[in-house]
Amino acid sequence: MSEEQKQQVTAVVKWYKADKGFGFVRFADGSGEAFLHSRVLASLGEVSLTEGTGLVCDIAETPKGPQVVAIHSITPADPAEAKPARAPKQRRQRQPEGGDPQAVRPAAPAAIREPKPRRERSAPALMPVPTGEMIYGTVRWYNLDSQSGLIDPWDDETGIGVYFDRAILRQSGLEVVADGEDVRFVAVPGDGGPTALRVELV
Structure with a gap:
């Protein structure tokens, strides 16, 4: 532009x-x-x-x-087309080889399986944000003791929240933000969830 x-x-x-x-x-x-x-x-x-x-x-x-x-x-926007309902899949019964098709085959002994190692589920990260693109959200909470908080993006429904701390606020020219305050921010995904790099008041 x-x-x-x-x-x-x-x-x-x-x-x-x-x-x-x-x-x-x-x-x-x-x-x-x-x-x-x-x-x-x-x-x-x-x-x-x-x-x-x-x-x-x-x-x-x-x-x-x-x-x-x-x-x-x-x-006006075009109305969304309704997706056709998917018919439930029918479970096929395997017939025994030879003999009466109505006969029931004896169940095979269950194989002993070693338990699989439990895989740690990592929290889904926010959609990657290009540098400089601002996202709008609302401060869910900010704790003065831990000097950290979470932001709820308006266009995100995962409920994870975006983490930020006092260092990020100071780099953005802010000292503190209040719960429920509207902000805009730049965030990047991380191992523990998305983290804000810059926070500004709306």
Whole structure:
């Protein structure tokens, strides 16, 4: 995106949270994304934005990245097609070789198997985030004693949370954050789960 405002850009809604009042749109040509705030929708009256909603809008470059500054038209998203129900598989019965097909074969003695070593399950990591791409979330908790906390990303349903500590806050120019506070951050996956590299207040 250039420094000048771009007009009549075709985009689709990536996600939008009405309770938070903002979301993101993805450019139709695949060149990037832009931030969308609810104040841009005020002049349009009662509108509902869902994933896949088409937009024709104006985009402006700001210190915080590309943002939608005006919307000219809205095209509702196509309804999702229902997946056909899968028929349950029928279990095939093996007939004994020769003789009466109704005869029941004696069960073979169960083989003694050595127990397999228990495999430690590692927590699923957050989707890898390219350097500089900010993710929005809410502080689940921050403990002043341990000087660490967790962030719940808005677009993540695993419930794992993203870890951060006071050192990360200080590197981001913050001293403390409150429970329930909205933030945006950059995170990377790790052995114990995703970890924030930078945290900013929204």
